[in-house]
Amino acid sequence: MMNEIIVPSSPCPVIIGAGPAGINAAITLAEQGIESIIVDENPAPGGAIFRQPTKKISLGFSPVIDNKSRQRATRLLENLERYKDKITVYNRAQVLGGLSEGDSIIVLHNNRVTELHYSALFICTGCYERSHPFPGWTLPGVMGVGGMQLQVKSNLVRPGHRVVITGTGPLLLLAAKQFHDAGMEVVGVYEAGQKMDLYREIPALLADIPLLFDGIKYLSYLKKQGIPVHYGWGIVGVRGVSEVSEITVAPYDKDWQPLLNKQEVINADSLAVNYGFTSRTQLTQQLGCAHSYYHDRGGFKPDVDKWHRTSCEKIYAAGDVAGIYGSYVAEVEGKISAYGHLVDLGQINDKEANLLCASLRNNLKRLIKFQHGFSKLSSPKEGLLSLPDKNTVICRCENVTLDKIDNAIATGIGDVTKLKMATRAGMGDCQGKSCGDFCRNYLAKQTQRSQQQIGKLNARFPLAPVTFAAFAAGEK
Ligand SMILES: Cc1cc2nc3c(=O)[nH]c(=O)nc-3n(C[C@H](O)[C@H](O)[C@H](O)COP(=O)(O)OP(=O)(O)OC[C@H]3O[C@@H](n4cnc5c(N)ncnc54)[C@H](O)[C@@H]3O)c2cc1C
Numbered sequence: 001m002m003n004e005i006i007v008p009s010s011p012c013p014v015i016i017g018a019g020p021a022g023i024n025a026a027i028t029l030a031e032q033g034i035e036s037i038i039v040d041e042n043p044a045p046g047g048a049i050f051r052q053p054t055k056k057i058s059l060g061f062s063p064v065i066d067n068k069s070r071q072r073a074t075r076l077l078e079n080l081e082r083y084k085d086k087i088t089v090y091n092r093a094q095v096l097g098g099l100s101e102g103d104s105i106i107v108l109h110n111n112r113v114t115e116l117h118y119s120a121l122f123i124c125t126g127c128y129e130r131s132h133p134f135p136g137w138t139l140p141g142v143m144g145v146g147g148m149q150l151q152v153k154s155n156l157v158r159p160g161h162r163v164v165i166t167g168t169g170p171l172l173l174l175a176a177k178q179f180h181d182a183g184m185e186v187v188g189v190y191e192a193g194q195k196m197d198l199y200r201e202i203p204a205l206l207a208d209i210p211l212l213f214d215g216i217k218y219l220s221y222l223k224k225q226g227i228p229v230h231y232g233w234g235i236v237g238v239r240g241v242s243e244v245s246e247i248t249v250a251p252y253d254k255d256w257q258p259l260l261n262k263q264e265v266i267n268a269d270s271l272a273v274n275y276g277f278t279s280r281t282q283l284t285q286q287l288g289c290a291h292s293y294y295h296d297r298g299g300f301k302p303d304v305d306k307w308h309r310t311s312c313e314k315i316y317a318a319g320d321v322a323g324i325y326g327s328y329v330a331e332v333e334g335k336i337s338a339y340g341h342l343v344d345l346g347q348i349n350d351k352e353a354n355l356l357c358a359s360l361r362n363n364l365k366r367l368i369k370f371q372h373g374f375s376k377l378s379s380p381k382e383g384l385l386s387l388p389d390k391n392t393v394i395c396r397c398e399n400v401t402l403d404k405i406d407n408a409i410a411t412g413i414g415d416v417t418k419l420k421m422a423t424r425a426g427m428g429d430c431q432g433k434s435c436g437d438f439c440r441n442y443l444a445k446q447t448q449r450s451q452q453q454i455g456k457l458n459a460r461f462p463l464a465p466v467t468f469a470a471f472a473a474g475e476k
Contacts, residue, residue: 004109004110004112004114005039005090005093005107005109005112005114005116006088007114007115007116007117008035008037010119011103011117011118011119012034012035012036012037012118012119013029013034013035013036013037013118013119013120013121013122013341014036014037014038014039014105014116014118014120014121014122015036015037015038015039015121015122015124016038016039016040016095016105016121016122016123016124016125016283017038017040017047017122017123017124017125017126017319017321018038018040018042018045018046018047018089018091019040019046019047019048019049019050019124019126019319019320019327019330020047020049020050020076020319020327020328020330020331020334021047021124021126021318021319021320021321021330021331021333021334021337022038022040022047022122022124022318022319022334023038023045023047023076023077023079023080023334024076024330024331024332024334024335024338025122025124025316025318025334025335025337025338026038026080026083026087026338027079027080027083027087028334028335028338028339029086029338029341029342030083030086030087031083032338032342032347033086034086034341034342035086035087035088036086036087036088037087037088037089037090037116038087038088038089038090039090039093039094039095039105039107039109039116040089040090040091040093041091041092041093041094041095042091042092043091043092044091045077045080045089045091046073046076046077047126047327047330048126048127048146048150049069049073049327050069050072050073050076050077051150051153051154052153052154053153053154053155053156054154054155055156060074061073061153062152062153062154062156063181064152064153064177064178064181064182065153065178066177068214090107090109092109092110093107093108093109094107094108094109094463094464095107095108095283095463096108096113096461096462096463096464096466097283097286097287097459097460097461097462097463098121098283098286098287099115102115102117103117103118103119103121103314104116104117104118105118105121106461106462108462108464108466108470111467111469111470111473112470112473112474113466113470113471113473113474114474115474118314119314120314120315120316120341120344121287121314121315121316122316122317122318122334122337122338122341123283123284123287123302123310123315123316123317123318123321124317124318124319124321124330124334125280125281125282125283125319125321126280126319126320126321126330127277127278127279127280127320127321127324128146128277128278128280128433129144129145129146129147129274129276129277129278130274130275130276130277130278130299130380130437131144131434131435131437131438132273132275132380132384132387132438133387133388133392133393133394133402133435133438134235134236134237134238134387134388134392135236135237135238135239135387135388135389135391135392136237136238136239136240136244137238137273137392137393138393138396139238139240139243139244140242140243140244141160141238141240141243141244141269141270141271142238142244142270142271142273143159143270143271143272143273144272144273144274145165145167145171145172145175145272145273145274146171146175146274146277148163148175148179148270148272149175149178152178152179152182153178158182158183158184159184159270160184160268160269160270161184161185161269161270162184162185162187162267162268162269162270163179163184163185163186163187163268163269163270163271163272164187164188164190164247164249164266164268164270164271164272165179165186165188165189165190165271165272165273166189166190166192166233166234166235166249166271166272166273167190167191167192167234167235167272167273167274167275167276168191168192168193168234168274168275168276168377168378168380169274169276169374169377169378170215170218170374171274172189172191172274173189173215173218173219173222173229174214174218175272175274176189176218176222176227176229177218177221177222179272180222180225180227184270186222186225186227187227187266187268188227188228188229188230188266189222189227189228189229189230190230190233190234190235190249191229191230191231191232191233191234191377192232192233192234192252192256192275192378192381192384193231193232193376193377193378194231194232194254194377195231195232197376197377198231198377200376201373201374201376201377202373203373204369204370204372204373205370205373205374207366207367207369207370207373208366208367208369208370211328211370212370230249232251232252233249233250233251233252234249234250234252234256234258234384235247235248235249235271235273235387236248236249236250236258236260236263236387237387238271243269244268244269244270244271245267245268245269246265246266246267246268247265247266247267247268247271248263248264248265248266249263249264249266250262250263250264252383253383254381255381255382255383256380256381256382256383256384257382257383257386258383258386258387275380275384276297276298276324276378276379276380277297277320277324278297278299278324278433278436278437279297279299279300279301279302279320279321279322279323279324280320280321281300281301281302281321281459282431282433282459282463283459283463284302284310284315284317284321285456285458285459286458286459286460286461286463287312287315288312289302289303289310289311289312289315289317290302290303290310290311291303291456293451293452294323295379296372296375296379297323297324297375297379298379298380298437298441299324299437300456301317301321301322301323302317302321302322304316304317304318304322305340306336306340307336307337307339307340307341307343307344307353308322308333308336308337308340309337309340309344314344316337316340316341317337318330318333318334318336318337319333319334325367325368325371326367326371328367329364329367329368329371332360332363332364332367333364335357335360336357336360336361336364339353339356339357340353380441382441382445385438385441385442385445388402389402390402390403390406391403394425394435394438394439395423395424395425395426395427395428395432395434395435395439396428396430396434396435397427397428397429397430397434397435398423398424398425398426398427398428400423400424400425400435404423404425405419405423405425405439405442406446408422408423409443409446409447413443414443414447414449414453414454415443415449415453415454415455416436416439416440416443416454416455416456416457417455417457417458419439419443420432420439420457425439426439426457429464429465431457431459431460431463432457436456436457439457440454440455440456440457
């Protein structure tokens with residue numbers, strides 16, 4: 001790992017995020033002779049899906065990663081290596097924000113803050129798991145499904161002994177297999193979506209036979225191992241003294257309201273929960289890009305044109321940050337954004353770029369059709385907002401409980417920024433990454449206002465806590 005970021009003599013394209021979108025953008029630029037810099041906060045490239053172990057192991061990846069993913073990851077990383085004379089990768093480099101007027105970003109790397117100027121900025125920051133509070137959700141042993149996967153993939157640890165998986169979407173099935181492979185007893189998967197909704201979407205799911213086949217493969221693995229998958233079921237709450245010991249689940253109605261008279265209590269020491277993802281838009285917001293609400297994933301994303309240009313000059317957004325449609329879509333969008341940049345540089349014209357991207361766009365259409373197949377099943381429903389009780393902590397950073405939020409709403413507050421000022425929910429270190437979605441959706445429901453009226457929490461510099469010493473080191 002390089003100790004210091006070496007600022008190039010003249011600015012080049014800078015790509016934030018070394019996941020499938022960012023790496024493919026860099027490789028596509030490199031293929032056309034353009035040098036770029038990738039910055040990523042993780043110890044190694046790969047992004048969320050191809051997260052590498054923090055310690056080097058002989059296999060390269062955690063043993064729970066299946067062959068297909070291993071091959072995809074290896075191909076991606078080998079390609080990156082092939083262009084190492086054109087692509088400089090800074091790992092453990094966290095972007096704290098940007099200065100849109102100066103065309104630069106501020107990066108924290110090795111306890112030093114560096115200003116890095118760019119000729120173009122590609123924001124490929126992916127997404128994070130959406131938090132849905134419920135009684136007991138702050139107890140040790142409760143984790144996001146993706147977070148628990150990272151324990152297995154990255155830290156190579158078994159995060160618990162007996163796990164219940166609740167939430168929605170195909171990731172639950174993959175995670176169940178991975179946790180089982182990692183030696184955990186998987187009590188069951190509780191998918192909030194109804195089976196009928198899944199069956200109705202079969203024509204859309206047929207748009208991508210290999211991915212559909214992956215899903216069937218995971219289901220048959222779980223069946224063989226005796227791990228039940230319950231459709232139309234979800235979390236109610238968790239109990240325990242110092243950690244999780246009891247997990248209550250119940251059937252959900254079509255709005256995901258739990259039917260409490262049918263609830264069941266399961267003894268387990270771990271709960272993996274995922275009711276969807278949120279695009280990681282803090283940087284696109286902080287840089288002033290325009291955003292819109294999109295209903296199928298229930299969140300805001302930056303507005304992009306067909307070349308993934310945002311509303312800000314020289315700034316592109318690709319992959320999950322620009323709409324959460326998975327790693328295959330992220331790969332394609334990374335490439336398309338790079339072609340967009342070639343058009344902007346005048347290296348190719350729009351017509352040539354369209355020709356070069358024709359098959360990528362066909363592929364994209366098919367992949368997005370498949371992803372939309374899961375929208376009916378998995379887009380978050382209002383019933384989840386009824387899970388927390390008045391003492392449930394909603395904002396973990398500032399310890400704000402639901403009753404404080406209710407009291408503030410009772411005073412007539414009608415947008416999420418005023419809610420933050422009144423309660424401090426979203427004012428902590430994570431800047432509302434954890435509670436922002438719940439606060440927005442809850443406020444919209446309680447006040448019967450639209451998402452545009454409720455607005456979103458605005459990200460501010462620095463996006464992560466940073467010491468004065470790191471700034472001082474950057475001055476030297
Ligand atoms: C926790 C988690 C686990 C997942 N597991 C799976 C899985 O097992 N299988 C699957 O199919 N899909 C999985 N997904 C979804 C999948 O990761 C994405 O669909 C896909 O990786 C998107 O690619 P991307 O390039 O857009 O973003 P990502 O692969 O997420 O890459 C974005 C990168 O940007 C980095 N980054 C973000 N902000 C900053 C910043 N400010 N400074 C520096 N670096 C930054 C991130 O750390 C990350 O490495 C997971 C998602 C998450 C959040």
